[in-house]
Amino acid sequence: MTRHEERGDAGGPAGRRSRALRIAGLALAGALVLATAAAGWAYRHLNDNITGVDIDNALGDDRPARAVVTPSTTASGTASPLPTGSLNILVLGSDSRSGTANRELGGGDGSGARSDTAMVVHIDAGRTGATVVSIPRDTLVTRPSCPLASGGTTAVAYGAMFNSAYSVGGPVCAVKTVESLTGVRMDHYLEVDFSGFAELVDALGGVDVTTTEDIDDDQSHLRLEAGTHHLDGKQALALARTRHGIGDGSDLGRIGLQQTLVKALLEQMAGTDLLTDPAALYRVADAVTTGLTTDTGLDSLGELVGLGRSLKGLTAGRVETVTMPVVTAPSDPNRVIADEPAASELWASLR
Structure with a gap:
């Protein structure tokens, strides 16, 4: 050596x-x-995607009571690390006019937005089952006085279109109007715009949807023969907006398509193993948070992940979709009103 x-x-x-x-x-x-x-x-980017609205502070105490939640325990008797109480979440799909992507997807050329889709998602205690209740946007309601971000309040409006609440007072007025209509406290608020929804579908690799009749809608530009189709984000969004190419052209036919699409998306997400593909997981997370507006209880990535983890026992097969019972409005054959007492009985079951 x-x-x-x-x-x-x-x-x-x-x-x-x-x-x-x-x-x-x-x-x-x-x-x-x-x-x-x-x-x-990545964490900061996803966090920055989310817009938070302080709905609780804006509405104060003049709201339906919260559901009483009993803390859950594990087999050893210790407190469960994840919440298991029931939840009611107002989910809105908005046809936002802001941003080039939204305008290209049909959001229009003006400013502002409307609540194009409204669903109350009730998650059962234990968080292993859920009921999704669609509210037709053509429903005539009493729109309550709502606080405005700029100060002041809106006037009470009788016989107003349900989706006008979002137009005049944003998320805060949308929540207050739903709570006034249903008597149910909304624990959370989630809003997704056009581009965010389309990006989510694309990030999942598209979605398989089965239609029971031919669709030919000049306004949504969607043409499909009856059967099963693999749709990309733009096509899925067109399906969610289609109303004139099916049935009697009312909002009720479109709601049926939206409910079919929701179930298909849940099944697609359940069948996608994102944990083994970090790049795909990031794409989906980016799509979910892009264009997302929530209440301040869900306006961080950590809070959204916590909600998702608490729903790990909820499968697509245990999600029921229904529509608020309605009848034709006596004042306008193109509008509907809540069908009582069936509507009140439905909402009472979610309290």
Whole structure:
């Protein structure tokens, strides 16, 4: 053995091994730093996608009572780390006019938005079953006085279109109008715009939907023969907006398509193993949060993840979709009103 090899000088085998180990260590450290930085950037980016609205503060105490929640326990008797109480969530799909992507998808050329789709999602205690109740946007309601972000309040409106609440007072007025109509406290609020919905479908690789009749709607630009189709984001959005190419052209036919699409999306998400594909998981998370508006109880990635984890026992097969019972409005054959007492009985079952 030479003196260079004994000393581990740079020129000997021991020196080369030592240098290689140092380089490998530096490379690993660099990779960990980059991965941590990337994870931090991704978290901040997803968090920044979400818009929060302080609905609780805006509405104060003049609201239906919250459901009484009994803390759950594990088999050992300790408190469960995840909430298991029932929840009522108002989910709106808005035809926002803001942004190029929304306008290209049919949001129009003006400013503002309307609530194009409205669903009350009731999650049962235990969070293993859910009921999705669609509210026709053509329903005539008494729109209550709502606080405005700019100060002041809106006037009470009788016989107003349900979806006008969002137009005049945004998410706060939409929640207050739903609570006035149903007598049910909305624990959370979620709003997705055109582009966010289309991006979610594309991030999931599309969605399979079966239609029972031909669709030919000049307004949504969707043409499908009866049968099963694999739809991309733009086509799925067109399906959710179709009303003139099916049935009697009313909002009730469109709601049926929306409910079919919701079930298909849930099944698609359940069948996609995102945990084994970090890139796909990020694409879906980015799509979910893009264009998302929530109440301040869900306006962070951590809070949304916590809600998702609490729903891990909820499967697509245990989600029931119904429509609020309605009848034709006496004042206008193109509008509907709540069919009583059936509508009140439905809402009472969700309290």
